[in-house]
Amino acid sequence: MSKLLKNFGVAGLVALISVAVPASAGSIKIGLNVPLTGFAAADGKSALLGAELAVEQVNAAGGINGDNLELVVYDDQASPKESAPLAAKLITQDKVAAGISGSYSGATRAAATIYQENSTPYIAAYAVHPDITRSGDYVFRTSFMGEVQGRAGAKLIGEIMGKKKVSVITLANDFGKSLAAGFKQASAAYGIEIISEYDYSIKDREFGPIVSKVKSESPDAIYASGYFFTAGPLVSQLRAAGIDVPVIGQEGYDGEMFIKIAGEAAEGVIITTSLDRDSTDPLASAFIEGFQAKSGYPADMVSASTHTAVLVLAAALKKSGAGDKASLRDAIAATSINAATGNISFNKLGEVRKSVQVQIVRDGSWHHYAVISDPVLLAPPEE
Amino acid sequence: MAYEIIVATTMAITILFALSLNIITGFCGQVSLGHAAFYGLGAYTGAMLTKAGWPLIAALPPAAIVAGSVGFVVGLASLRVRHDFLAITTMGVAFLFVGLVRKQEWLGGEIGISGIPAVQFGRPGLLVLSIICAALFAALAVYIKRSWMGFAFDSIANDEDTARVLGIDVPRFKLWAFVIGTSGAGVAGALYAHHVRYIGPDSFGFVESVTVLAMVIIGGVGSVWAVALAAAVLSVLPLWFQFVSDYKLLIYGLLVFGVMRFSPDGIAGAVQRLLNRRS
Amino acid sequence: MLFVDLLIQGIVQGAIYALIALGLTLIYGLLRILHVAHASLFTLGGYVGVIVTNQTGSLTLALCAAMVLVGLLGMLIYRVAYRPLLDKPPLVALIASIGLFIAFEEVFRIVFGSYGISFHNPPLRAQIEFGGGLLLSYSRILIIVMAVSFLSVLAWLSSRTRTGVAWRATVTDPQMAASFGINVENVRYLNFFIGSALAGAAGVMVVLLTNLAEPTMGAVASYKALAIIVLGGLGSVRGTLIAALAIGIVESFGTVYIGHILDRDAIAFAFLIIALMLRPQGLLRAG
Numbered sequence: 001m002s003k004l005l006k007n008f009g010v011a012g013l014v015a016l017i018s019v020a021v022p023a024s025a026g027s028i029k030i031g032l033n034v035p036l037t038g039f040a041a042a043d044g045k046s047a048l049l050g051a052e053l054a055v056e057q058v059n060a061a062g063g064i065n066g067d068n069l070e071l072v073v074y075d076d077q078a079s080p081k082e083s084a085p086l087a088a089k090l091i092t093q094d095k096v097a098a099g100i101s102g103s104y105s106g107a108t109r110a111a112a113t114i115y116q117e118n119s120t121p122y123i124a125a126y127a128v129h130p131d132i133t134r135s136g137d138y139v140f141r142t143s144f145m146g147e148v149q150g151r152a153g154a155k156l157i158g159e160i161m162g163k164k165k166v167s168v169i170t171l172a173n174d175f176g177k178s179l180a181a182g183f184k185q186a187s188a189a190y191g192i193e194i195i196s197e198y199d200y201s202i203k204d205r206e207f208g209p210i211v212s213k214v215k216s217e218s219p220d221a222i223y224a225s226g227y228f229f230t231a232g233p234l235v236s237q238l239r240a241a242g243i244d245v246p247v248i249g250q251e252g253y254d255g256e257m258f259i260k261i262a263g264e265a266a267e268g269v270i271i272t273t274s275l276d277r278d279s280t281d282p283l284a285s286a287f288i289e290g291f292q293a294k295s296g297y298p299a300d301m302v303s304a305s306t307h308t309a310v311l312v313l314a315a316a317l318k319k320s321g322a323g324d325k326a327s328l329r330d331a332i333a334a335t336s337i338n339a340a341t342g343n344i345s346f347n348k349l350g351e352v353r354k355s356v357q358v359q360i361v362r363d364g365s366w367h368h369y370a371v372i373s374d375p376v377l378l379a380p381p382e383e
Numbered sequence: 384m385a386y387e388i389i390v391a392t393t394m395a396i397t398i399l400f401a402l403s404l405n406i407i408t409g410f411c412g413q414v415s416l417g418h419a420a421f422y423g424l425g426a427y428t429g430a431m432l433t434k435a436g437w438p439l440i441a442a443l444p445p446a447a448i449v450a451g452s453v454g455f456v457v458g459l460a461s462l463r464v465r466h467d468f469l470a471i472t473t474m475g476v477a478f479l480f481v482g483l484v485r486k487q488e489w490l491g492g493e494i495g496i497s498g499i500p501a502v503q504f505g506r507p508g509l510l511v512l513s514i515i516c517a518a519l520f521a522a523l524a525v526y527i528k529r530s531w532m533g534f535a536f537d538s539i540a541n542d543e544d545t546a547r548v549l550g551i552d553v554p555r556f557k558l559w560a561f562v563i564g565t566s567g568a569g570v571a572g573a574l575y576a577h578h579v580r581y582i583g584p585d586s587f588g589f590v591e592s593v594t595v596l597a598m599v600i601i602g603g604v605g606s607v608w609a610v611a612l613a614a615a616v617l618s619v620l621p622l623w624f625q626f627v628s629d630y631k632l633l634i635y636g637l638l639v640f641g642v643m644r645f646s647p648d649g650i651a652g653a654v655q656r657l658l659n660r661r662s
Numbered sequence: 663m664l665f666v667d668l669l670i671q672g673i674v675q676g677a678i679y680a681l682i683a684l685g686l687t688l689i690y691g692l693l694r695i696l697h698v699a700h701a702s703l704f705t706l707g708g709y710v711g712v713i714v715t716n717q718t719g720s721l722t723l724a725l726c727a728a729m730v731l732v733g734l735l736g737m738l739i740y741r742v743a744y745r746p747l748l749d750k751p752p753l754v755a756l757i758a759s760i761g762l763f764i765a766f767e768e769v770f771r772i773v774f775g776s777y778g779i780s781f782h783n784p785p786l787r788a789q790i791e792f793g794g795g796l797l798l799s800y801s802r803i804l805i806i807v808m809a810v811s812f813l814s815v816l817a818w819l820s821s822r823t824r825t826g827v828a829w830r831a832t833v834t835d836p837q838m839a840a841s842f843g844i845n846v847e848n849v850r851y852l853n854f855f856i857g858s859a860l861a862g863a864a865g866v867m868v869v870l871l872t873n874l875a876e877p878t879m880g881a882v883a884s885y886k887a888l889a890i891i892v893l894g895g896l897g898s899v900r901g902t903l904i905a906a907l908a909i910g911i912v913e914s915f916g917t918v919y920i921g922h923i924l925d926r927d928a929i930a931f932a933f934l935i936i937a938l939m940l941r942p943q944g945l946l947r948a949g
Contacts, residue, residue, distance in 0.1 A: 044776075
């Protein structure tokens with residue numbers, strides 16, 4: 001008798017619960033690999049926050065046709081060895097509809113192979129390795145290839161700024177080398193003479209020997225690649241040695257930390273990047289304010305690019321739905337949206353077509369300096 | 384399915400890598416802090432050959448030979464310097480390798496080599512190949528351990544000068560240890576290149592050398608099964624620890640420290656003590 | 663002029679290396695341990711230097727705080743990590759040290775953030791001009807002065823005071839020293855304190871130059887310092903100093919002239935390997 005009562009009781013409870021709990025919105029999962037530990041942890045954190053902000057904004061505006069967007073995040077330590085298995089995990093176990101890379105080039109390249117092998121769309125937010133999109137037609141990139149940005153740098157220095165004798169200081173990794181390659185490619189067209197070139201390692205923080213040598217050469221301008229933790233000390237030491245000529249950098253400098261490290265030496269430094277702090281575009285300002293509120297520090301290029309990548313994916317998901325990966329891929333390829341980093345569309349290879357923002361440090365923060373929109377110059381390779 | 388295969392392949396390759404160092408450092412007592420350079424030599428050799436059209440299986444022997452030849456040269460260094468000096472010399476070799484490779488455009492330079500061809504028989508096939516290579520090498524290791532060569536290695540590891548007095552041709556055996564160990568690393572490297580399908584100079588740096596050495600020490604020098612186990616576990620630890628992602632590396636560091644602090648003879652030693660206590 | 667400039671850069675870099683490597687060589691001389699975690703102490707020194715200077719505005723106070731705190735932590739590391747491993751093969755201590763180093767790096771990142779911290783008002787930016795357009799910042803001058811003074815003080819302490827003599831005796835022959843009534847344990851603690859304090863000072867010096875204290879700033883020191891003490895002849899203070907300066911200068915000229923063929927670390931290690939092949943015991947013998 002009591003057993004029967006117990007059974008009825010349990011059944012009744014279950015029925016009650018399933019009725020009482022409202023049917024929750026479905027969710028669409030997208031994968032995100034970022035470096036949260038290791039040497040690239042700073043950028044990883046920015047990328048993650050940028051992505052989270054985008055997801056929050058998308059969901060607040062109704063999600064993907066009613067379904068919530070959900071991020072599945074894994075830490076890849078910016079290592080190709082880690083990112084490949086993680087990509088497999090995201091695709092086969094977490095069953096993500098698509099993936100975004102908020103990580104560096106090596107890790108992104110390795111993961112892209114896995115995504116392509118499994119016919120799952122993958123968007124690289126800011127990794128610059130030239131071969132990432134060559135993994136296949138499922139891989140896209142929302143930021144500039146190194147060589148494209150390098151070419152923009154040549155136009156900036158040779159034409160817009162009118163400087164001709166340039167010393168090139170290159171960070172010896174794929175980021176720096178591809179920037180230098182693009183710069184050198186386009187320099188002749190703008191009348192630039194590269195009087196010297198120097199390499200430094202990502203581990204270097206003291207640049208005394210290079211600074212001394214550059215000083216003895218008296219260039220009109222210096223084109224230096226690096227991340228905030230190398231560019232900050234480098235610029236600081238260049239100025240301290242009495243070198244006053246313009247220093248032109250790229251998106252690796254883009255962030256508040258560069259200015260904090262270099263202090264007064266940062267004034268007047270110009271960079272090619274993706275984010276315009278003075279933009280009147282409501283999307284850009286919404287992102288900048290939203291990021292500051294969420295993270296507690298000013299937005300940087302990494303967060304802006306990852307934010308954009310999520311928005312691109314969200315827009316494509318709205319068009320094609322999450323069911324079929326092939327049609328999602330096609331929807332991404334046909335992207336034409338506005339995001340914080342500008343007007344986004346892709347070419348045949350999956351490379352982004354957008355304008356280059358040029359920013360300058362004035363009064364201790366980044367401001368608008370110029371825009372480069374030359375479509376021929378900025379055309380990424382088609383294959 | 385794909386995920387488990389990838390994880391298992393990572394384990395198999397790492398086991399081979401660690402067992403190869405075990406021959407040099409575990410059996411023969413020659414400290415090598417630069418083993419990743421041979422991993423890299425094998426990886427680059429294998430990648431360049433398969434990109435030129437060779438099938439992977441045909442690319443494995445050249446990978447072993449290239450790594451083994453350089454290993455022979457480094458082994459010569461071990462005849463000149465000992466212990467901590469040897470450790471630093473081998474460390475230097477690894478830095479030289481990375482430093483040279485990243486400047487060579489024909490090796491891909493900083494950009495590395497990408498688009499390494501997929502293995503013909505797919506990822507399951509690569510898993511089988513990796514397991515076979517690891518198993519063969521483990522069998523070789525066990526055989527060496529029980530042979531005269533193993534005895535010679537052991538005496539050199541214990542006390543080099545006494546071994547010399549006993550009539551053991553120390554230089555010859557040291558060189559053998561290096562050649563065998565580095566060739567094994569070369570094969571592991573070639574397999575790795577086709578597993579991740581992208582290699583760059585940063586994949587073979589000091590951190591990799593230290594990590595594989597940690598696997599050998601944590602396993603317990605000289606023990607084949609324990610080093611294999613340590614390699615298997617440590618290679619996938621970051622994956623298992625994703626849930627504590629922010630503290631992952633911290634836990635890893637503390638774990639490595641903890642094992643050394645509380646069981647300096649590694650897993651093998653701990654198990655040995657457990658068995659002894661029972662009997 | 664360029665030659666002199668590069669030479670001075672090399673000497674400054676060498677002086678920093680010397681400050682870091684000195685502590686390492688003291689510890690090696692006594693315990694035969696390759697103390698990789700020494701680089702974590704260097705990093706902590708940098709952080710303390712920035713934090714105290716930002717709070718109090720006094721670099722001097724920051725330097726003292728860094729040296730004392732780091733020295734104490736060094737003693738703690740000896741007690742907790744190395745003392746239990748003294749009778750084990752040296753590889754064990756090396757791996758344990760590496761585990762500690764990784765853990766510390768992560769603690770710095772988790773506690774102080776992955777972006778690192780900078781001075782609000784970087785001190786000693788001002789510069790003196792020497793003949794021929796040679797500019798030397800006060801911070802660079804300070805580094806050379808500090809390295810020289812610390813070394814002189816150490817040299818004086820070890821030969822003119824009882825503690826110093828006791829220390830030298832313990833290094834040469836611990837059992838004999840113990841039988842003379844020297845407390846070997848105290849000597850070890852002192853060793854770790856001094857060695858770590860020097861690393862802490864080096865950390866402050868480096869952050870003065872770069873204006874960035876970050877979790878991975880000890881990465882290069884962790885292996886470069888090992889190379890330097892080996893090159894110098896393990897355990898030899900004078901040898902370490904010469905090796906540190908040599909590597910600093912070789913790197914300075916090398917990165918500018920052959921930076922296209924080899925990167926900085928490869929240049930340093932190429933130099934090291936050649937030197938070791940010629941003199942397998944290092945530049946100077948221990949003593």
